[in-house]
Amino acid sequence: xxxxxxxxxxPVPSEFHSKYTTLCHANPPLEPxxxxxxxxxxxxVPQTPPLLSSPRRSGSHVPIIFELIGAPSxxxxxxxxxxxxxxxxxxxxxxxxxxxxxxxxxxxxxxxxQVSLRILWPGYDHVYSSHSLELFSSGGPVTRGQLxxxxxxxxxxxxxxxxxxxxxxxxxxxxLGSRSTGGIAFERLVLIALWNACDDHWMAEVFIDSR
Numbered sequence: 001x002x003x004x005x006x007x008x009x010x011p012v013p014s015e016f017h018s019k020y021t022t023l024c025h026a027n028p029p030l031e032p033x034x035x036x037x038x039x040x041x042x043x044x045v046p047q048t049p050p051l052l053s054s055p056r057r058s059g060s061h062v063p064i065i066f067e068l069i070g071a072p073s074x075x076x077x078x079x080x081x082x083x084x085x086x087x088x089x090x091x092x093x094x095x096x097x098x099x100x101x102x103x104x105x106x107x108x109x110x111x112x113x114q115v116s117l118r119i120l121w122p123g124y125d126h127v128y129s130s131h132s133l134e135l136f137s138s139g140g141p142v143t144r145g146q147l148x149x150x151x152x153x154x155x156x157x158x159x160x161x162x163x164x165x166x167x168x169x170x171x172x173x174x175x176l177g178s179r180s181t182g183g184i185a186f187e188r189l190v191l192i193a194l195w196n197a198c199d200d201h202w203m204a205e206v207f208i209d210s211r
Contacts, residue, residue, distance in 0.1 A: 045206045
């Protein structure tokens with residue numbers, strides 16, 4: 001039987017439901033791991049934040065959380081494969097607060113209009129990778145849904161790029177590539193949140209769904 005993850009009706013047993021409530025969003029932690037409970041098929045991608053070469057120019061921003069409408073438990077994130085194939089209208093019906101303008105929240109007091117998404121996948125530290133995320137469009141600040149799509153496309157490009165590189169021997173289990181070759185495919189990535197590592201550098205909290 002297929003174990004396809006339906007983004008609108010994800011079948012998660014009650015014993016794996018998150019124990020936190022809506023009050024968590026009132027004062028969420030600024031850095032991962034964020035409080036939640038995942039099914040056993042989910043595995044967190046450990047990413048080490050880049051070292052600061054100078055003191056922060058501004059304080060940390062509250063992370064941007066991504067959740068599915070109708071999911072049986074909070075904090076399960078959004079499969080990235082859904083973000084790159086669905087229309088804007090469909091995403092607004094899928095993502096909690098998809099139309100909320102989060103761009104101005106990320107721009108902060110410095111008025112930054114573009115930030116850097118750092119992807120530091122285990123075993124690929126020797127390959128520098130940075131992707132730009134636009135915080136404003138011609139229509140104003142980007143929305144939560146639009147930001148999620150930008151992140152998903154950045155990871156899609158990253159996976160394609162990294163398949164040409166060999167990961168460090170100590171992290172061979174994190175090799176990126178198609179499932180047919182035993183690698184970790186983009187289709188298995190789940191976006192949980194985007195958090196501020198330092199200044200205009202942000203990182204995504206990502207899990208792998210091994211189903």
